[in-house]
Amino acid sequence: xxxxxxxxxxxxxxxxxxxxxxxxxxxxxxxxxxxxxxxxxxxxxxxxxxxxxxxxxxxxxxxxxxxxxxxxxxxxxxxxxxxxxxxxxxxxxxxxxxxxxxxxxxxxxxxxxxxxxxxxxxxxxxxxxxxxxxxxxxxxxxxxxxxxxxxxxxxxxxxxxxxxxxxxxxxxxxxxxxxxxxxxxxxxxxxxxxxxxxxxxxxxxxxxxxxxxxxxxxxxxxxxxxxxxxxxxxxxxxxxxxxxxxxxxxxxxxxxxxxxxxxxxxxxxxxxxxxxxxxxxxxxxxxxxxxxxxxxxxxxxxxxxxxxxxxxxxxxxxxxxxxxxxxxxxxxxxxxxxxxxxxxxxxxx
Amino acid sequence: xxxxxxxxxxxxxxxxxxxxxxxxxxxxxxxxxxxxxxxxxxxxxxxxxxxxxxxxxxxxxxxxxxxxxxxxxxxxxxxxxxxxxxxxxxxxxxxxxxxxxxxxxxxxxxxxxxxxxxxxxxxxxxxxxxxxxxxxxxxxxxxxxxxxxxxxxxxxxxxxxxxxxxxxxxxxxxxxxxxxxxxxxxxxxxxxxxxxxxxxxxxxxxxxxxxxxxxxxxxxxxxxxxxxxxxxxxxxxxxxxxxxxxxxxxxxxxxxxxxxxxxxxxxxxxxxxxxxxxxxxxxxxxxxxxxxxxxxxxxxxxxxxxxxxxxxxxxxxxxxxxxxxxxxxxxxxxxxxxxxxxxxxxxxxxxxxxxxxxxxxxxxxxxxxx
Numbered sequence: 001x002x003x004x005x006x007x008x009x010x011x012x013x014x015x016x017x018x019x020x021x022x023x024x025x026x027x028x029x030x031x032x033x034x035x036x037x038x039x040x041x042x043x044x045x046x047x048x049x050x051x052x053x054x055x056x057x058x059x060x061x062x063x064x065x066x067x068x069x070x071x072x073x074x075x076x077x078x079x080x081x082x083x084x085x086x087x088x089x090x091x092x093x094x095x096x097x098x099x100x101x102x103x104x105x106x107x108x109x110x111x112x113x114x115x116x117x118x119x120x121x122x123x124x125x126x127x128x129x130x131x132x133x134x135x136x137x138x139x140x141x142x143x144x145x146x147x148x149x150x151x152x153x154x155x156x157x158x159x160x161x162x163x164x165x166x167x168x169x170x171x172x173x174x175x176x177x178x179x180x181x182x183x184x185x186x187x188x189x190x191x192x193x194x195x196x197x198x199x200x201x202x203x204x205x206x207x208x209x210x211x212x213x214x215x216x217x218x219x220x221x222x223x224x225x226x227x228x229x230x231x232x233x234x235x236x237x238x239x240x241x242x243x244x245x246x247x248x249x250x251x252x253x254x255x256x257x258x259x260x261x262x263x264x265x266x267x268x269x270x271x272x273x274x275x276x277x278x279x280x281x282x283x284x285x286x287x288x289x290x291x292x293x294x295x296x297x298x299x300x301x302x303x304x305x306x307x308x309x310x311x312x313x314x315x316x317x318x319x320x321x322x323x324x325x326x327x328x329x330x331x332x333x334x335x336x337x338x339x340x341x342x343x344x345x346x347x348x349x
Numbered sequence: 350x351x352x353x354x355x356x357x358x359x360x361x362x363x364x365x366x367x368x369x370x371x372x373x374x375x376x377x378x379x380x381x382x383x384x385x386x387x388x389x390x391x392x393x394x395x396x397x398x399x400x401x402x403x404x405x406x407x408x409x410x411x412x413x414x415x416x417x418x419x420x421x422x423x424x425x426x427x428x429x430x431x432x433x434x435x436x437x438x439x440x441x442x443x444x445x446x447x448x449x450x451x452x453x454x455x456x457x458x459x460x461x462x463x464x465x466x467x468x469x470x471x472x473x474x475x476x477x478x479x480x481x482x483x484x485x486x487x488x489x490x491x492x493x494x495x496x497x498x499x500x501x502x503x504x505x506x507x508x509x510x511x512x513x514x515x516x517x518x519x520x521x522x523x524x525x526x527x528x529x530x531x532x533x534x535x536x537x538x539x540x541x542x543x544x545x546x547x548x549x550x551x552x553x554x555x556x557x558x559x560x561x562x563x564x565x566x567x568x569x570x571x572x573x574x575x576x577x578x579x580x581x582x583x584x585x586x587x588x589x590x591x592x593x594x595x596x597x598x599x600x601x602x603x604x605x606x607x608x609x610x611x612x613x614x615x616x617x618x619x620x621x622x623x624x625x626x627x628x629x630x631x632x633x634x635x636x637x638x639x640x641x642x643x644x645x646x647x648x649x650x651x652x653x654x655x656x657x658x659x660x661x662x663x664x665x666x667x668x669x670x671x672x673x674x675x676x677x678x679x680x681x682x683x684x685x686x687x688x689x690x691x692x693x694x695x696x697x698x699x700x701x702x703x704x705x706x707x708x709x710x711x712x713x714x715x716x717x718x719x
Contacts, residue, residue, distance in 0.1 A: 008446060190443075238641035
């Protein structure tokens with residue numbers, strides 16, 4: 001029997017220690033113990049504080065899976081106090097939770113987990129032509145063929161990313177080669193790259209995964225742009241108990257930086273859509289234009305979008321709340337509404 | 350010891366053009382808050398200085414600062430990790446773990462003794478000999494002390510490392526303190542924020558790497574170029590504060606129109622950070638722009654400065670005669686009574702404080718009539 005201790009376990013949030021007893025003759029694990037080796041006492045700290053602040057403390061449990069603890073906390077407080085939030089606030093929270101889930105899966109899969117079975121060293125042996133053909137086979141096999149609006153580019157590899165080519169994978173391979181040769185391995189240093197399990201996958205797959213690792217390191221940030229738009233930052237966007245704070249009309253902001261993230265508002269007013277997430281600017285039925293850079297024009301311009309925008313938010317809130325009680329956590333953390341704008345907004349008490 | 354690459358060698362060996370290299374240098378110059386006349390110095394340093402070796406320790410933290418770090422857009426995360434720094438030890442990103450990983454730390458310390466940058470994320474728990482945070486069977490505080498004495502400089506990355514953070518909020522059950530409470534004798538830079546803006550960290554690391562010295566710091570040890578201003582000073586809603594136009598509730602007309610969030614508890618007037626000018630995601634937004642009052646996450650002890658949605662007391666408005674409560678009243682009275690004796694003064698007042706009335710909700714009026 002041999003006792004193996006892995007401490008620290010890396011590529012996780014926090015601190016973890018794993019102790020194993022292994023039978024050396026069979027290679028089987030006889031006993032295992034895993035323990036978190038950090039305790040911060042946030043539960044204790046939270047006691048006696050203002051419930052409206054609880055989300056901020058709770059959110060600091062984890063910065064990798066940020067937002068979700070805050071969302072749970074905000075929902076718990078609302079549930080305890082019997083607060084029903086406006087529908088639009090629920091939409092926004094759902095958008096944020098869904099984009100977090102997507103981004104977190106991606107980061108977990110590539111940057112936290114993949115290096116357990118993907119090796120940059122193995123990738124050096126790959127034939128880039130083989131990698132490209134594997135990649136293209138995967139893309140065509142798993143292409144869902146969803147036809148979204150052209151401008152939103154819903155394909156697995158968007159148009160600006162036509163990279164499943166031998167030359168692209170060759171370039172990635174060269175980059176990794178330079179890194180290995182330089183001896184400054186950085187985050188890839190001191191690992192058991194010679195472990196036989198790294199040879200379970202063919203080198204071509206290793207190269208593909210390493211290419212994904214590097215590309216997704218740059219792209220993951222884009223997936224949580226909704227947190228920055230609605231919550232102000234990421235990790236740890238801002239919430240309020242009772243709704244969402246982002247009341248300003250996005251239509252009113254004309255900055256070029258934000259235009260590309262305005263898919264949400266650009267989709268409005270087209271009639272029924274297949275996968276509508278939100279139809280209106282955040283919680284604004286009447287959207288008063290923000291004055292982005294005072295002192296140019298201090299004053300107000302109100303826009304009323306006809307059809308589905310019929311009253312002020314304060315007016316709609318109690319009615320919308322009374323009309324539909326959204327399942328806070330019955331089946332899942334997120335609810336995505338489908339249907340036409342009319343069906344989503346038409347119900348009134 | 351093998352020769353360490355410079356930034357230019359790193360770029361050129363990966364087939365990145367000189368033009369891109371120079372563009373990166375000019376971006377870094379701006380990012381580090383240097384005047385553009387220093388551009389040549391940056392290029393020279395980037396051509397000569399070896400890439401910085403960074404050791405990143407994790408104490409009592411949530412890994413949010415790490416995540417913020419890889420959200421960096423200019424430069425992009427993969428560039429940062431592979432071309433600009435050599436991140437030799439990081440709990441979150443390193444492939445290795447367990448014993449080989451700890452051995453690697455020892456060898457890095459030996460190899461780059463006195464030359465590496467130590468970035469620390471998270472607070473340091475001291476209660477019960479530091480057992481609240483153990484790494485490799487040793488208390489974090491011991492590891493930190495051991496590594497820090499070999500570092501060239503220490504960066505306290507995030508509010509936990511800089512001030513103690515959320516775990517140091519009352520009653521601080523783990524006895525957590527900031528890094529500078531247990532490390533002495535080294536240059537220490539505080540980069541507070543929960544989490545800090547990604548590009549701020551990039552700027553600080555590159556400044557250290559290229560010039561081999563710490564950037565100018567303020568009295569609390571924070572780099573002046575990023576923490577020299579209050580968010581209030583650079584806030585795009587500042588004019589609404591000055592004009593006495595405040596959102597009173599999260600669902601009122603002022604809130605929808607993007608008025609000042611001061612009365613909803615905004616900590617902007619006492620928080621030093623770059624949110625107002627740099628913002629997040631390369632200028633996309635920051636909490637106030639998203640309608641949420643600042644919670645002051647880069648301030649010392651902000652966790653105990655709650656409730657976050659309660660307004661700060663008595664921040665004096667710029668005319669220094671009144672506070673936020675009185676501004677609206679003064680403007681209204683001036684408009685209603687129209688004191689002739691103060692005609693000159695009130696005309697000035699009017700220019701500064703236009704009549705503050707929430708926009709009329711015509712639809713609502715229509716409905717009320719029905």
